Amino acid sequence: MIDQKKNPNSNSNLITIDKNSNVPLFGLDFLGVLDRATNVLEVKPITICNLHCKYCFVSAGDYERNFSIEKDYLVEWIKKAIDLKNCEDIEIHLAAYGEVLLYDELNELISDLRKISQIKTISMQSNGLLLNNKNINELEKAGLDRLNISLNSMDKEECADYCGVKKYNLEHLLKVFDLVLQSKIELLIAPVWFKGINDKGVLDVVKFVKNQEEKGYTWPKMRLGIQNYLTYRTGRKIKKARMREFIYFYKLLQKMEKEYKIKLKLGPKDFNIHKTIAIFPPVRLGDIKNVEIIMKGRWKNEYIAIFEEIWAVKVLSKEKIPIKKGIKVKFIKSSLRGNLLTAVPTR
Numbered sequence: 001m002i003d004q005k006k007n008p009n010s011n012s013n014l015i016t017i018d019k020n021s022n023v024p025l026f027g028l029d030f031l032g033v034l035d036r037a038t039n040v041l042e043v044k045p046i047t048i049c050n051l052h053c054k055y056c057f058v059s060a061g062d063y064e065r066n067f068s069i070e071k072d073y074l075v076e077w078i079k080k081a082i083d084l085k086n087c088e089d090i091e092i093h094l095a096a097y098g099e100v101l102l103y104d105e106l107n108e109l110i111s112d113l114r115k116i117s118q119i120k121t122i123s124m125q126s127n128g129l130l131l132n133n134k135n136i137n138e139l140e141k142a143g144l145d146r147l148n149i150s151l152n153s154m155d156k157e158e159c160a161d162y163c164g165v166k167k168y169n170l171e172h173l174l175k176v177f178d179l180v181l182q183s184k185i186e187l188l189i190a191p192v193w194f195k196g197i198n199d200k201g202v203l204d205v206v207k208f209v210k211n212q213e214e215k216g217y218t219w220p221k222m223r224l225g226i227q228n229y230l231t232y233r234t235g236r237k238i239k240k241a242r243m244r245e246f247i248y249f250y251k252l253l254q255k256m257e258k259e260y261k262i263k264l265k266l267g268p269k270d271f272n273i274h275k276t277i278a279i280f281p282p283v284r285l286g287d288i289k290n291v292e293i294i295m296k297g298r299w300k301n302e303y304i305a306i307f308e309e310i311w312a313v314k315v316l317s318k319e320k321i322p323i324k325k326g327i328k329v330k331f332i333k334s335s336l337r338g339n340l341l342t343a344v345p346t347r
Helices: 071-085 106-114 133-140 156-163 170-182 199-216 246-260
Strands: 003-006 013-017 031-036 040-044 067-068 088-096 119-126 146-148 185-190 222-224 288-296 301-309 311-316 326-336 337-344
Touching: 003 311, 003 337, 013 040, 031 071, 040 071, 067 071, 067 088, 071 106, 088 106, 106 119, 106 133, 119 301, 133 170, 146 170, 156 199, 199 246, 288 311, 311 326
Parallel strands: 013 067, 040 088, 088 119, 119 146, 146 185, 185 222, 311 337
Antiparallel strands: 003 013, 031 040, 288 301, 288 326, 301 311, 326 337
């Protein structure tokens, strides 16, 4: 069944994906289970968000249609992914194209995942503003291991500007950090560094984390993961902010590490990430195949199709495509290192 109800956080409909919807959960970048040939599976259960960040690379909050996956159906597909990967130290990273705390079945999802023996770590990324003592306790009880929370400045006015809101409750978020640190959940603070824009803001966040370290909250209980600002064709962009070359970015982090005696350069080994069997689709770039269009996607020109039963395909078309119809498409995205499929109609 595809259930549509009015989404309280945007002007678009919230479409619930369940077993009867016939939507596979492999293949889409914005929904389902994403594998990048490591022991980490990215899980994307929902697309709505409580913010409208100016730097959001997926433009969350602007979609014409939003999606949420029914919990049991999502767990079923996560189990399929784990079986295919044949790995005994899986990390599930809840990384929604939006804010995962808006997912109604979040605690139940984490509890169910905690029962799967191959899953050793459950992490989640959030803007943190919807957290409070009650739901932090619930997440801890459900079995969440780590919270990655974004914070781009220690100035609430700057934070509000970056996040596209009139008011940003920085004081509340700092209290949230204290609550998380007092729980069993690890905390990773993840600012995005906009070159020439929030240089001081990022430095203030570094000093804040350093101060917390001096209080006894050290690695891995508390970590700092500064992100390099990148722009994408379909994402929103901060005016006047420029991207840095990664070589230069890491040199800056290395310099700050020495100055403030704090770990800033994070890599796969810091999170026990390693290569594994990849879940990859049976098509290559440029292949032409038949698919079945089953519904419209997030955008006006975006459709969701089925390919060989277990694959969803994002089909992009400026012309209207009839739903429930088989069409021939050309794949413009397909990779052995990522189970994502994007295609365009062809004759």
